[in-house]
Amino acid sequence: MRVRLIAVGSRMPKWVREAYEDYITRLGSGLKVSLTEIDLGPRSAGRPPQKAMEVEGQKLLAAVRKDDYVIALDERGTEMTTRELATWLKSRMQDGRDLAFLVGGPDGFAPEVLTRSDFTWSLSRLTFPHALVRVVLAEQLYRAHGVLANHPYHRD
Numbered sequence: 001m002r003v004r005l006i007a008v009g010s011r012m013p014k015w016v017r018e019a020y021e022d023y024i025t026r027l028g029s030g031l032k033v034s035l036t037e038i039d040l041g042p043r044s045a046g047r048p049p050q051k052a053m054e055v056e057g058q059k060l061l062a063a064v065r066k067d068d069y070v071i072a073l074d075e076r077g078t079e080m081t082t083r084e085l086a087t088w089l090k091s092r093m094q095d096g097r098d099l100a101f102l103v104g105g106p107d108g109f110a111p112e113v114l115t116r117s118d119f120t121w122s123l124s125r126l127t128f129p130h131a132l133v134r135v136v137l138a139e140q141l142y143r144a145h146g147v148l149a150n151h152p153y154h155r156d
Contacts, residue, residue, distance in 0.1 A: 001096055003033045005137060006063045007103035008056050009130050010037040016131040023138035031145050033138070036063050040105055049107040057110025060102055068100040070117045072109055073137065075127055077120030083156070085140060086147035103133050 012020075024033050038059045041052030064070055069092060080088060092099055102113060114120065123136050146153040 001093055002098040003031060003101070003141070004036055004063075004068075004099070005033060005101045005103065005134065006036045006038065006060055007130070007134060008038045008040060008060070008105035009103075010039055012131050012134070016135060019135040020138045023135070023142045026142050027145060030149065031141060033141065035134075038063065053105065053107050053110045056105045057113045060104070060109075060113050061116055064100050064102075064116065065098065067097060069095070069097040069119070071099060071101045072114055072117040072120045073101060073103050073123060073133055074109065074114070074120050075122050075125055077122035079122045079125070082140070082143055082147060086144040089141070089144045090148055101137060103130055103137075106130060 020035070024035075027033060038056060041049075041055035041059075043049060043052045102109070102117070104113065123133065123140070128136065143153060145151075
């Protein structure tokens with residue numbers, strides 16, 4: 001099973017790249033995660049963001065493979081505890097389909113992206129900067145994988 005993070009935004013601060021890579025490296029061969037960055041759609045002052053969201057949505061959907069299990073990260077999605085995430089991840093691993101985690105742009109997802117998604121997951125009801133979502137996702141995948149491997153990193 002391959003796991004991909006497909007995220008809008010391509011110029012992340014150094015701390016984001018370092019933190020994301022730290023957790024992905026810790027996963028080792030247990031869960032291979034790759035990152036695909038999508039350029040932001042064009043935005044300008046005084047214009048509604050729908051066109052930018054549409055462009056981003058088209059690029060996100062173009063990066064998704066036909067058989068991917070698609071997870072849209074959205075604050076209106078389903079919340080999970082770490083143990084629930086571990087159980088969900090185990091189920092996905094047994095299913096064997098590749099996973100594609102999608103992070104939208106600053107204005108969220110185009111409706112077509114949410115329609116294509118198999119699952120909409122909320123990391124929190126809080127709204128996070130999109131750069132931080134990468135780090136939180138990587139850490140939560142590391143934590144959930146650690147739960148499955150009986151690694152002592154997670155404590156209830």
